[in-house]
Amino acid sequence: MPPPDPALPTQLSLFDEGQPAPAGRAASPEVRVPPALVEPAAPDPRQPRPQRELVVDGHRIAYALRRSRRRSIGFVVGPEGLAVSAPRWVGVAEIEAALREKSAWILRKLQEQRERAARLAAARVEWREGATIPFLGEAVILVLDPRATGAVLHTDATALPGVPRLTLHLGLPQTAAAEQIRDTVQSWLQRQARHVFEERCTLFTARLGVRMKRLSLSSAATRWGSASADGSIRLNWRLVHFALPVIDYVVTHELAHLREMNHSAAFWEVVRSALPDYEQARGALRHQLLPVLD
Incomplete structure (x- = not known):
């Protein structure tokens, strides 16, 4: 072959x-x-x-x-x-x-x-003070805070069950336009996506015994990720909305292609070797609904 x-x-x-x-x-x-x-x-x-x-x-x-x-x-x-x-x-x-x-x-x-x-x-985000966005599977409340520099994530460890414990403080005035808020949040999400994906790729390349040449972020409308035989991996930055087990499944899926460039039984065994419960995360991914950010 x-x-x-x-x-x-x-x-x-x-x-x-x-x-x-x-x-x-x-x-x-x-x-x-x-x-x-x-x-x-x-x-x-x-x-x-x-x-x-x-x-x-x-x-x-x-x-x-x-x-x-x-x-x-x-x-x-x-x-x-x-x-x-x-x-x-x-x-x-x-x-x-x-x-x-x-x-x-x-x-x-x-x-x-x-x-x-x-x-x-219902998933459409209203770009305003108090709006929420999903990040790593948790709701994050947007706060317009001129004292902040850029975007800073705060965690409230004392938040009651069912109440969002994360707030994203944006260095914008209360009069900021919706487009300003959207662009600031999306830039922050993309930075976080690269950081999280690099961390997870490092973990799973070690588990799989493969070498990744390059990691790129994608904004594709129809793909969560892709892998090329030269070792290049592309991951959709919007995966950062989802919980880590779902991200780990997509990362593992793409890295496994560096050993098996197909979807054969051998490929799925490679995935299972690094992520034994991948089927649960795969099922969860099928039912994820992305927030509408336009």
């Missing part, structure tokens, strides 16, 4: 693989449902345009129909609603029969998108 091309990094997706629609005569085995996104979505997952409608058991299902060269009918439920792809020769009646057959699955996925949109709205 030829060696891996260092120009083609192995990447850990921000998303899981999509799940297909339930098997049935009208649905293609290629049908996939996009996994939960972490980027901002419309607060109300309206249906794509152009729209068609079908009422099934009292439920209105709106969908966009796209004609394609595929040989079967396919469904995709995303933030904008339901999209249907069908061959040019398939009539609307047959398409709607397929929709009725899959209606339970479609309605469930549409509801999941609505719930996710609501969570995203």
Whole structure:
């Protein structure tokens, strides 16, 4: 087997693989449902345009129909609603029969998108005094403090259970604009991300017996990290919002690629050798929701 091309990094997706629609005569085995996104979505997952409608058991299902060269009918439920792809020769009646057959699955996925949109709205950060951001799995309260230099994290060891014990004092006036607060906090988070990632990489390179050539921060919208055969590792700086066990899983995942540039059984054994409970952290990562920082 030829060696891996260092120009083609192995990447850990921000998303899981999509799940297909339930098997049935009208649905293609290629049908996939996009996994939960972490980027901002419309607060109300309206249906794509152009729209068609079908009422099934009292439920209105709106969908966009796209004609394609595929040989079967396919469904995709995303933030904008339901999209249907069908061959040019398939009539609307047959398409709607397929929709009725899959209606339970479609309605469930549409509801999941609505719930996710609501969570995203709740996760949007308001850049003001007293707002909170997640850092290493804990809530941090923002404090505008002109006496501070840059951004300084304070810990209150006496905080009651359930009350945030961390405050981030920003060297900004009370009149600071939201953009100033956002930029100051994001710069601080990125500095902390590099410090934390370097520390965790040092720990896990020793456990795995690998040599990392370079660590870079990424702002990728679809990847938590990537590894190249030349020893370069890229980690999404926004991992710093999550607790250390989740960060450790992504770090271990990427460093393990320096021994196995694939996702074979051997690769997962390498991951397990350094992080025996990686499956728990991997599962937690799938359910993480990033705060919306725009």
